[in-house]
């Protein structure tokens with residue numbers, strides 16, 4: 001059987017038609033009519049009067065949202081700690097300092113009460129308000145956006161929603177990314193839809209979108225020559241990438257339904273496994289896209305091969321991760337998933353199934369050792385006990401049966 005990946009991109013077959021039409025008209029350009037059309041279809045899907053700026057990545061979208069919020073050297077930005085590094089790294093690109101906020105146990109996302117206390121403490125300690133708040137829809141799960149918006153309104157701080165993993169997820173029927181001042185989407189190869197690499201920023205006014213695109217296209221002033229009154233970036237989406245996105249948008253509703261179906265199958269088939277708990281919508285308002293399906297393992301649960309976990313140094317990237325990985329000499333760090341989680345990952349890997357521990361919280365990353373963090377133990381505990389399971393459009397009902405059988409066979 002072909003290896004089952006966490007979320008492998010799947011083409012509709014129409015991508016090539018859009019690309020051929022674009023190439024026939026020589027639209028192998030940065031920006032272009034397919035970018036315009038892709039933005040229009042995204043705006044229509046998001047609703048709520050959103051304007052969309054198509055960009056080269058979700059990371060670029062986070063960065064430009066920060067720039068547009070006026071974040072610069074010496075500022076602080078409140079960021080959900082339990083996330084992928086692209087939520088917080090762009091804060092450092094601006095010279096500002098990320099201040100990490102832990103999660104609440106229901107959604108695993110930013111804890112609004114802790115956020116409120118953390119802001120009060122930052123104001124007390126620094127005499128200045130943080131410049132932005134970044135909650136993250138982890139694995140697609142909605143954050144408690146109603147309470148986060150209340151805290152943001154109380155302190156008058158803009159919210160940048162990192163919905164890179166949460167495209168199509170809703171809170172109270174409203175799509176994530178449309179509540180805050182800006183909403184980040186990613187079309188990386190492993191996301192709900194792909195443009196092979198790309199992202200978008202949801203904005204609430206044409207003026208905000210225009211400002212974002214100004215920064216995304218090197219911030220040029222209106223002279224016959226290139227004159228710059230601000231530092232800009234080359235963060236445009238390529239027109240050919242947008243062709244892929246246009247075709248992918250045709251199938252998005254089907255993919256959303258499929259991810260939710262796969263989640264339902266896992267829930268049914270793993271319901272009777274003692275010590276394993278699937279993560280699911282915690283409130284009636286939450287409607288996750290279940291980008292990845294996730295579970296936590298009780299520390300007392302026994303998994304075959306547990307005694308060998310972390311015995312060997314990992315070489316290269318675990319799973320399907322691309323890119324260059326710095327080789328380390330040690331198999332362990334001071335904060336890592338429990339041995340039963342690592343043993344399950346290895347057992348699934350041997351069975352041809354990609355799985356992954358949950359994101360290691362940013363306040364535990366060596367690179368952020370000096371960053372202020374407001375923690376409550378929730379993300380630490382989730383990191384030690386959690387695992388992500390495959391959920392993409394290529395995952396069939398038979399695959400889920402095979403994966404859940406492998407999980408059951410691995411535990412004793």
Ligand SMILES: Cc1ncc(COP(=O)(O)O)c(C=O)c1O
Nearest residue numbers: 057058059084086087164186188
């Ligand atoms: C939470 C989160 N934020 C931001 C990003 C950045 O998106 P991209 O890979 O398109 O730069 C990703 C994914 O890669 C993500 O998972």
